[in-house]
Amino acid sequence: MRRYVISATCLAWLAIIALLFGPARVLAQPAASKFEAQLIWGTNDSKSPDPRHKPVTPEILERLKELPLKWSHYFEVNRRQFALATNEGKRIEMSDKCDIEVKNLGNSNVEVALFGKGEKVVKRTQPLPSGEILVLGGNAPNATAWLVILKRIK
């Protein structure tokens, strides 16, 4: 009887330890996430005056067309990929005038700040799970637009 009591007590403690430390430690593991940011120029012209610009991928084009944007052509100006551990933040230069600062808050959440000419324009915090995109955009001269697309790729 005494042996069974000891065994039951050991099992109970093991269960407690597993419950306390197992999930907590798994959750606490800093998981690095990979992100991709693209600077896009939107226009109704079929060609970009800058030969370095290339059309966006069909996947991005399709998703942009589902948004209430009026432009028919989108060109990729710059693309940056970067990895962020949980609670890590990085400032990414997208162009001479445009930077973004992305912080991985964990649990699929990100904090994104957009800088225009070095000045912080907007800061946004939201979930950004894999497969979702965050599009920051604004009007540009000659009825065109600039867009920064951020997505988690891993």
Next chain:
Amino acid sequence: MMEYNQQLKLQAYLDGELPEAEAREVANWLARDREAVALLTELRNTRQALAGFEAGFRVPESEDFYWSKIRREIERLEPVEAPVRPAIPWFKRLRGLLIPAAAAAVLAIAGLVVMQELGLRQRGTPGEAETALADAGTFTYRDFSARATLVWLTYPAENEVAGEDPIGTMD
């Protein structure tokens, strides 16, 4: 020494249970074998003795009633005793209750701690929040089918930066 089957056959012969042909064989066998005759005689005497004993006994009541009385008397003299369980000390019984109760309580507390941790983490995540700075007006559009969030900024205003660059203000 006579075999068992032969003994049985003699018993059947005595009881008149054998067919005629077999009965004849047994009769011939008896004419030749003294041992068989001796056994047959013994069996016959035994049957007669038993028959005489049974004939002299009469139960005063009906059989059912007679035997039921015997059964009742046996039951009265030997009451069925419930098995006596050894007395368990109160502290052992208490311990038996405390162990699972304590385990359940500790598990519940552990669950609460984990849930609280998860809850704090969940609460710690900010959901969606947006801060517009530098006089930027923004509007947000969420398209669930496209799995996309669009944040449109009026900053920088076209007349603020436009004209310097043929392509745009931010790119």
